[in-house]
Amino acid sequence: MQAHLQQLIDRGALWQGRQAQSQAVTLVSAADSVLDQALGGGWVRSRIHELQVQQSFSGEMALLAPAIKDAATRELAIFWIGPPAIPNAPALASTGAQSQHIVLTPSDETDALWAAETILHSGQAGVLLLWAKKLSATATRRLHLAASESDAYVFVITGWQPEEARSYGTRLRIHHEQGQVQWQILKRHGGWPVRLPRRPLPRWPTG
Numbered sequence: 001m002q003a004h005l006q007q008l009i010d011r012g013a014l015w016q017g018r019q020a021q022s023q024a025v026t027l028v029s030a031a032d033s034v035l036d037q038a039l040g041g042g043w044v045r046s047r048i049h050e051l052q053v054q055q056s057f058s059g060e061m062a063l064l065a066p067a068i069k070d071a072a073t074r075e076l077a078i079f080w081i082g083p084p085a086i087p088n089a090p091a092l093a094s095t096g097a098q099s100q101h102i103v104l105t106p107s108d109e110t111d112a113l114w115a116a117e118t119i120l121h122s123g124q125a126g127v128l129l130l131w132a133k134k135l136s137a138t139a140t141r142r143l144h145l146a147a148s149e150s151d152a153y154v155f156v157i158t159g160w161q162p163e164e165a166r167s168y169g170t171r172l173r174i175h176h177e178q179g180q181v182q183w184q185i186l187k188r189h190g191g192w193p194v195r196l197p198r199r200p201l202p203r204w205p206t207g
Helices: 002-011 033-038 060-073 089-093 109-122 137-148
Strands: 048-052 077-081 101-104 125-131 153-158 170-177 180-187
Touching: 033 180, 048 137, 060 077, 060 125, 060 153, 077 109, 109 125, 109 137, 137 153
Parallel strands: 048 153, 048 170, 077 101, 077 125, 125 153
Antiparallel strands: 170 180
């Protein structure tokens, strides 16, 4: 019975009413008031958040801009591990905060995971972005443990994945249709999965 309950908790299918009140967390906005409300305030620091996208750099980075700006304010670096393209420097500068961006291009996902864990253990990261085709349950658990001991916002950007149990704080699937976006939250802290109404995609800040 206990194992079955734990599986429900891991999937985000069981709401734990006391959990949100018993743990103090630090959050930053997800760049949209509706999404922030659904996530209980935004992205939680020291946890990993999965963004499932159909195509990389199709607007999802705007959701991470507040976390990137927060890292710059704290004078911590932003690490990009395995991005499909080199980040746009002028766009990053337009957040209005002086930030250090470090791009790593590991040869495979094993090296990428090792790099992510090492960076998180170093205490130098304010934000860590990891692109991966798919992380196993073991890999996700390892990343979760490293994130929980860090002071970073950790994001895994990937394609659409099966709804299997993983150690993510948030699992967000992004749907695009006719110039609008719909967020499908597969897992969130202290709440049920939910699909939010369609709305305009937040834009990258310009200053």
